Amino acid sequence: MTTARAQEEPEVVEDVFDGLATGVEVEDEGGGGADVPIVRPWDPASIRVTTNQFSLRNILDMIDEGSLELAPDFQRGKVWKAEQKSRLVESVLLQIPLPAFYFAEDSDGAFRVVDGLQRLSTLHSFVRENAQGFRLKGMEYLNENNKSFSDLPVQWQRRIYNTQLVVNVIDPTTPPDVMYDIFKRINTGGTPLNAQEIRHCMSRARSREILKSMTAMDEFNTATNGMHGHIRMNDREMALRFAAFWLLGMDAYMARPAMDLFLERATRMLDDPEALSDTRVDELCAAFRSAMLNAHLVFEEHAFRKWPNGVTGRNPINRALFESWSIALAPYDSADLRSRRTDIVSAARSRMTSDIDYLDAITASTSDRRRVEYRFQAAAEDAKAGT
Incomplete structure (x- = not known):
């Protein structure tokens, strides 16, 4: 001592x-991992990410049927204020392209959201939870405040459902360490997730x-x-x-x-x-x-x-x-x-x-x-x- x-x-x-x-x-x-045996650079052949487009309706259906998991009981989703949620919906209604989402695919074909969790949780809450979701508040360009999804005109509802989302899918053959590193690289928007929040999103x-x-x-x-x-x-x-x-x-x-x-x-x-x-x-x-x-x-x-x-x-x-x-x-x-x-x-x-x-x-x-x-x-x- x-x-x-x-x-x-x-x-x-x-x-x-x-x-x-x-x-x-x-x-x-600190740099406690500096003397870890070198396992990089990664083999490029092991990094498999494909880009797809899904309609928002398709994504919401996948969530409801359980083939797309939103990492239940993830606490950070509660951080978004009503105005932030409403402006995301407003961006969809205005047809402003959303940043790409990242999904990790399991060997059984199911998906987990590894980037875009708060955005998808917000949209699912608004469209599918309806009375249990939230009403629009503080919108800047559209006069749809205090409305739920069912209160919106049919053309607005159709626009939301038909919105195309760009999704990068991480193949299940990608090694876990590589997948984790990919997540850390893309985890830059909003308030970045900490290490345990990343593990939670990517775990089973x-x-x-x-x-x-x-x-x-x-x-x-x-x-x-x-x-x-x-x-x-x-x-x-x-x-x-x-x-x-x-x-x-x-x-x-x-x-x-x-x-x-x-x-x-x-x-x-x-x-x-x-x-x-x-x-x-x-x-x-x-x-x-x-x-x-x-x-x-x-x-x-x-x-x-x-x-x-x-x-x-x-x-x-x-x-x-x-x-x-x-x-x-x-x-x-x-x-x-x-x-x-x-x-x-x-x-x-x-x-x-x-x-x-x-x-x-x-x-x-x-x-x-x-x-x-x-x-x-x-x-x-x-x-x-x-x-």
């Missing part, structure tokens, strides 16, 4: 979205349901002060990080130390019943429940947050602390931890106060293999305090 105290405590910066604090500390993953229902059930646990919400349903899906990412390290282990990360790649691999594992049986999923969820229960038992309201000596206020959740301490505490018996709680807290706070290497490991370049390894070793060591 590096015992020389830092001259100045590193500033804790809370992430903000849409003007609101998110409760999660900004993370600097099984992984989404597993992560959703993990973050819906009372123990998780107690330990994180109610993070379930986080608008940027930071709750799902934290659950996924636990799953990745619990299922794959540190050796797997060290072999290819890049957090995005590691979490993509874990997501694919959660999606595949052959790679991860239902019994193993139950074991994962039980371990996660134990980790959350134990974290709150030991650290109470400061669980997964920086809490050096002398600090009394509660900092935002730190994802590096979450992954390392949840894994460290998961195997322990609660009665054992309760008897040693004071010693564990003292060891952890002392490390957060005076161990500069540890502070670096949970603050900057958090994906660096040496820093990941150090913070996991430190949490495991401190969890044994008082034994």
Whole structure:
């Protein structure tokens, strides 16, 4: 342990979205993947994207029949205001071409929206949900305010249905890593999606349901002060990080130390019943429940947050602390931890106060293999305090 105290405590910066604090500390993953074995350049033959045109009616039918998935319970869709939604509809009525959409095709022929989710969700809500959708508001050029789809003249309805959308379809033979990189390249419009939001859009229902059930646990919400349903899906990412390290282990990360790649691999594992049986999923969820229960038992309201000596206020959740301490505490018996709680807290706070290497490991370049390894070793060591 590096015992020389830092001259100045590193500033804790809370992430903000849409003007609101998110409760999660900004993370600097840095260039931790710089020493990942080179798997690029991609083979051009493996990158298969075709361009097609679909009528909006066709697209909406595909959504209704389930052959085009809009990534259910995606929170970011709620960010659009009524005026933004209405102006999208107005653009369609004015026959202003919309930016191209991107779909990922599955091996079974079904599609998932990987770019254009908010636009398609908005149009589907307006046209097909009708009374449950929204009424036009704040339109700039057309006098159709306060109207639902069914209130529009027939010629307007027909124009909406006949609108042609340009869709780039990513072939199912495209490797997952390539597909993820394609998404990151095109993810530039509006407010760009973060890494977990991208994974959510590109994953299957099984992984989404597993992560959703993990973050819906009372123990998780107690330990994180109610993070379930986080608008940027930071709750799902934290659950996924636990799953990745619990299922794959540190050796797997060290072999290819890049957090995005590691979490993509874990997501694919959660999606595949052959790679991860239902019994193993139950074991994962039980371990996660134990980790959350134990974290709150030991650290109470400061669980997964920086809490050096002398600090009394509660900092935002730190994802590096979450992954390392949840894994460290998961195997322990609660009665054992309760008897040693004071010693564990003292060891952890002392490390957060005076161990500069540890502070670096949970603050900057958090994906660096040496820093990941150090913070996991430190949490495991401190969890044994008082034994």
